[in-house]
Amino acid sequence: MSIPIATARAALLAATLLTPLSMAAAAPPSPARPAASAAMMAHGVPNAVFTLRTGISQGKMVYIGKGGAIDGQVHPTLTAHKGDIVQITLINGEGAEHDLTVPDMHVVSQRVNGPGASSTLTFTAGNIGSFPYFCTIPGHRQAGMQSLIQVVPATPKEADKGVSIVRDPADMPPPVGERGPMTVRYDLEAIERVGRLADDTTYDFWTFNGKIPGPMLRVHVGDSVELHLKNAENSVMMHSIDLHAVSGPGGGAVLTQVGPGETKSFIFKALHPGLFVYHCATPMVSAHISNGMYGMILVEPVGGLPPVDNEFYVMQGELFTAEPNGHTGLQEFSFDKPMDERPEYFTFNGAVGPLTTEHPLHARAGDHVRIYFGVGGPNFTSSFHVIGTLFDRVYANGSLESPSLAGVQTISVPPGGSAIVDLTVPVPGKYIIVGHALTRMEKGLVGALIVDGKPRPDIFRANDNPNAKVHASP
Ligand SMILES: [Cu+2]
Numbered sequence: 001m002s003i004p005i006a007t008a009r010a011a012l013l014a015a016t017l018l019t020p021l022s023m024a025a026a027a028p029p030s031p032a033r034p035a036a037s038a039a040m041m042a043h044g045v046p047n048a049v050f051t052l053r054t055g056i057s058q059g060k061m062v063y064i065g066k067g068g069a070i071d072g073q074v075h076p077t078l079t080a081h082k083g084d085i086v087q088i089t090l091i092n093g094e095g096a097e098h099d100l101t102v103p104d105m106h107v108v109s110q111r112v113n114g115p116g117a118s119s120t121l122t123f124t125a126g127n128i129g130s131f132p133y134f135c136t137i138p139g140h141r142q143a144g145m146q147s148l149i150q151v152v153p154a155t156p157k158e159a160d161k162g163v164s165i166v167r168d169p170a171d172m173p174p175p176v177g178e179r180g181p182m183t184v185r186y187d188l189e190a191i192e193r194v195g196r197l198a199d200d201t202t203y204d205f206w207t208f209n210g211k212i213p214g215p216m217l218r219v220h221v222g223d224s225v226e227l228h229l230k231n232a233e234n235s236v237m238m239h240s241i242d243l244h245a246v247s248g249p250g251g252g253a254v255l256t257q258v259g260p261g262e263t264k265s266f267i268f269k270a271l272h273p274g275l276f277v278y279h280c281a282t283p284m285v286s287a288h289i290s291n292g293m294y295g296m297i298l299v300e301p302v303g304g305l306p307p308v309d310n311e312f313y314v315m316q317g318e319l320f321t322a323e324p325n326g327h328t329g330l331q332e333f334s335f336d337k338p339m340d341e342r343p344e345y346f347t348f349n350g351a352v353g354p355l356t357t358e359h360p361l362h363a364r365a366g367d368h369v370r371i372y373f374g375v376g377g378p379n380f381t382s383s384f385h386v387i388g389t390l391f392d393r394v395y396a397n398g399s400l401e402s403p404s405l406a407g408v409q410t411i412s413v414p415p416g417g418s419a420i421v422d423l424t425v426p427v428p429g430k431y432i433i434v435g436h437a438l439t440r441m442e443k444g445l446v447g448a449l450i451v452d453g454k455p456r457p458d459i460f461r462a463n464d465n466p467n468a469k470v471h472a473s474p
């Protein structure tokens with residue numbers, strides 16, 4: 001017997017968005033942004049969130065605003081922008097049975113019966129206008145339990161461009177240097193924030209420390225790492241961390257499932273040198289990775305790596321938006337496209353082309369340049385390549401326990417994998433960074449290495465006299 005598609009979809013939604021009960025128990029819902037429900041997430045992450053408490057005021061049954069701009073207001077008018085995903089949580093304050101409906105939005109909450117009972121409803125504010133909300137229990141609307149939802153035009157485009165979530169590839173901690181093993185503490189924070197995906201296109205990213213990728217952690221082999229993971233107060237989801245440098249169950253994920261406002265910590269010993277990916281490992285893991293929750297940890301070998309002039313940090317990711325690539329405005333996560341492995345965007349450091357515009361890589365001709373490259377994914381192998389040069393040295397798979405490769409044009413890096421590439425560019429100019437599966441360039445996967453310096457006609461020049469007799473030919 002086949003499972004109906006709708007049932008399968010509902011199961012996926014639940015697996016994606018509802019945390020296991022044991023995790024949920026440890027995570028008190030934030031009053032401002034209550035825990036996610038499958039119904040709510042069917043629309044995406046809400047961006048206009050309200051809580052109403054029922055009560056008695058001057059002998060009448062009322063809705064009272066709780067938190068935010070409506071705090072304490074009786075029968076508050078709820079204001080949202082066109083296109084917002086509106087979430088209203090109704091909490092029973094005095095014990096009588098109530099509910100809340102917005103007939104124009106075709107939504108009605110479950111009834112809340114008894115003090116403290118609550119229900120949440122979610123809808124998209126599709127049209128501009130004023131729409132009544134009220135209680136459907138006979139007599140309650142007439143007794144006063146009603147007010148309005150006001151949907152106003154969307155904010156001007158400028159305001160919608162979003163903050164940058166791109167980590168500057170030059171944002172690398174310094175080398176560890178010569179020292180023995182020690183205990184190193186890192187504090188990471190899971191932060192959900194709307195940021196710029198492309199010009200006029202934004203997305204509700206999930207990040208470590210607000211940028212993509214998360215910060216590069218840099219330790220020495222044999223170090224003990226004390227890792228603290230906080231989940232921001234205003235998060236909607238649970239988050240966690242799995243570091244591939246960890247030897248232990250879940251790479252740390254079993255010890256770090258954190259609800260909004262929570263912090264958890266664990267300690268691991270970095271047994272192997274290498275460049276390792278870390279990522280969130282809260283179900284549905286691929287969604288947390290796709291939304292931006294990945295980074296890397298460099299475990300330096302005894303004696304460190306050979307010194308270079310410039311170090312950079314670049315990671316490849318994929319985004320699955322419901323609307324096609326190039327659509328403007330706030331984009332929502334698609335539930336179908338990840339299962340079909342059909343990303344709309346491929347990114348370096350989280351967004352479309354930021355390493356060509358906002359943060360190109362800079363070096364001087366002849367510099368020794370090192371790129372720490374990794375793939376968050378979740379799914380696609382990268383064919384990492386810098387057009388116009390090749391890699392002098394590659395530490396394939398991020399391994400620092402294996403011999404390195406020399407003279408490599410393109411290096412294959414799997415999801416959850418990495419490579420360290422060293423290059424020297426003698427000729428100045430602009431060198432385009434790509435995955436050599438080049439259609440992905442059209443989906444955002446492109447960067448640039450800008451090299452300054454004196455021309456080197458001995459290595460590269462235009463031929464001003466193409467008809468001249470060549471001195472020697474094969
Ligand atoms: Cu997460």
